[in-house]
Amino acid sequence: MSTYACTLADVRAAAARVRGLAHRTPVMTSETLDALAGRQLFFKCENLQKVGAFKYRGATNAVRNLTDAEAARGVVTHSSGNHAQALALAARLRGVPAYVVMPRTAPAVKRAAVEGYGGQITLCEPNLPAREAAANAIVARTGATLIPPFDHPDVIAGQGTVALELLEDVPDLDALIVCVGGGGLIAGCAIAGRGLKPDLRVFGAEPAGADDAARSKAAGRWLPQTGPNTIADGLLTSTGELTWPVIRDEVERVFTVTDDEIRAAMRLVWERMKLIVEPSGAVAAAVALSAAFRALPGLKKVGATFSGGNVNLDQLWW
């Protein structure tokens, strides 16, 4: 394995660091989904993780890996999704401030969620330069450490603990299917999974409406995501400088699914497994159920991520 942002040893260190802080989430199975997928599926339930998403692992690892002096000055991010909540809780549990920059257009529910975990919100104009400027101003003022949502060695190593635990519970997995947004989860899982088990096959799962990783793999070079359009709102971003090389070299293929396939998989998980997954959280399951994936020979036992369960319950999703 080439040199990436982190190693299997870093993921192991992250596992020790997050133990007792992050849940060791259960692995769930369903005969119904197995029958539809034509093989045995093992779902790692990060929808049952604290804050409702795997993001809490990476945020916790990053916050816990700061020195006391660094930590005391706090942490900053300008993500407004699950990572912001995760970072706020991780910081609160270390007793240090978390500064979260959000566009002034962010929904009230997201602001309330971050504030509920003790995060201090700074509102800014809804564009990336404004968000970066606001975050940099906080760093300049407070000396806080910027913890981005995926392109950071400690975040990637933290997310890799998902694969570490899954392979401890189901050591004879043939493959993993991991959803891809910025790529922190799949990069960490590929490094951990293939580090532990070099013949493990790792596949990416993307919405067709945000398929930068699939296109990048096909082109053999990094391509950005532009104009994403999908129900899977956790997977809109491009992969990063640190995550893309891992995807390029360690991920066999990235499969895409339509929003209809995502919605159908999500409903199936709610209905048959009685688990709430958000659309992004159902993308790996949708890939497992797709004709293209089913056609792959030689995979008896496949692990897949339920990456999160934070979903608006005031709307019908189908």
Add this chain to the structure above:
Amino acid sequence: MSTYACTLADVRAAAARVRGLAHRTPVMTSETLDALAGRQLFFKCENLQKVGAFKYRGATNAVRNLTDAEAARGVVTHSSGNHAQALALAARLRGVPAYVVMPRTAPAVKRAAVEGYGGQITLCEPNLPAREAAANAIVARTGATLIPPFDHPDVIAGQGTVALELLEDVPDLDALIVCVGGGGLIAGCAIAGRGLKPDLRVFGAEPAGADDAARSKAAGRWLPQTGPNTIADGLLTSTGELTWPVIRDEVERVFTVTDDEIRAAMRLVWERMKLIVEPSGAVAAAVALSAAFRALPGLKKVGATFSGGNVNLDQLWW
């Protein structure tokens, strides 16, 4: 403990009988719900049971406890809810027929569910005499065994395995809260739980709109449910000849909650625990969160049932 329809030994025999057929469901916890309840709660997730409800345990125990000759002639019921599906699957897995009598007004989705598990449906007029007559005709014709939804020793013993497993996982529980419809679950759990641990306190949980057990406990004599009106459609029936004596003697008190409390608890479980529970399945949680239950002193660790997760996902519940 007086003489009831079954004993702790029967529940243990049921546990051996259903092993490998029913799921050993997980026990889940939530810091958010603990904070709201003012104590530690341990939820036994029968929403993750086969067929999506605890009913599968009792049905399986009853079907497996038949002799081969009895089983070959099949089983009958005239329940049309989760018990019908549970009995159909339990029979199919023993390779014997299940005859299910349903009112011709039963929703298509319930008919399809029973048929999906291989049950043979007989439609009848929508009243109890017609249902009983149709079931008796099937018994006369086929020699099948009638397995009612709750008032049967093997069914009660099967449901009692819920408490057996919960106490194996969390031996130092101070109390159980169990929802009450016909009373099969609470009777089995009280027999098993107090058999194992005589100082265990067992509480019932009922919707205010179907509070026959609460009224019966208050009156000290069996009272029927008439004109039930609640969102918790699995808890409409009166308790039975076999279940009532256990409730009378072994259940300390039956708490009632309003439909608004049930709906709020259900939403909290979906939102914070990411678990789909049906309204009936959230009634024990609603009691745990109620002011009346919170006011009880001396209960640090309380087990509660998520009894089922079969809910119409095409409607908003709040």
